[in-house]
């Protein structure tokens with residue numbers, strides 16, 4: 654039964670991933686996310702329903718527009734796959750619970766921000782501020798309903814403050830960290846709460862540092878190139894949300 658639902662949630666994730674692609678494409682350009690309907694970015698022909706099936710259409714069309722042959726960005730495919738896998742994992746972890754819709758929302762937000770940061774170097778305020786408001790509302794609800802496992806107001810506030818100041822200080826003394834990262838950190842702290850926020854930050858720094866070192870060693874990036882930190886913050890947070898309590902228990906911290 655649970656495999657059936659994992660499949661259902663991964664299909665839902667693939668469809669939502671398709672929408673997240675649209676959001677990540679259009680929001681940084683200030684375009685509407687609802688109209689016009691899906692079209693080829695190159696020849697502007699509208700996609701038929703059968704060419705708009707998440708994951709499957711990309712594979713069947715071999716990553717090219719049916720009409721003009723222009724390449725469809727591979728990212729479209731990876732976001733659809735990634736959201737599908739994430740939703741299956743979230744269902745496997747949380748089942749039908751208060752957590753599931755909350756974690757699906759957080760995961761979707763982090764995926765969109767990863768794409769906009771990688772492709773445009775920005776974390777749009779509209780998404781980050783909405784995310785902060787959602788995480789605050791979740792903490793408020795958790796405070797009164799006590800569903801267990803979700804950070805309550807105190808835990809979220811401490812987490813938000815720690816993450817905010819942790820990135821605020823490097824942001825004022827160097828140009829490596831952007832204000833978008835600082836605001837994203839505030840969301841991450843609210844969403845994970847204390848002490849999970851420490852793990853989320855730790856994982857972000859370790860993964861970001863490792864990737865930056867590899868990029869520098871392979872000379873793909875130079876010392877002066879900015880390497881976006883948003884994707885690593887997102888990755889660290891997703892891992893902390895999914896397995897954080899297990900990791901903390903295993904490492905003897907909690």
Ligand SMILES: [Zn+2]
Pocket residue numbers: 693694695696697698718719720721722723
């Ligand atoms: Zn086309």
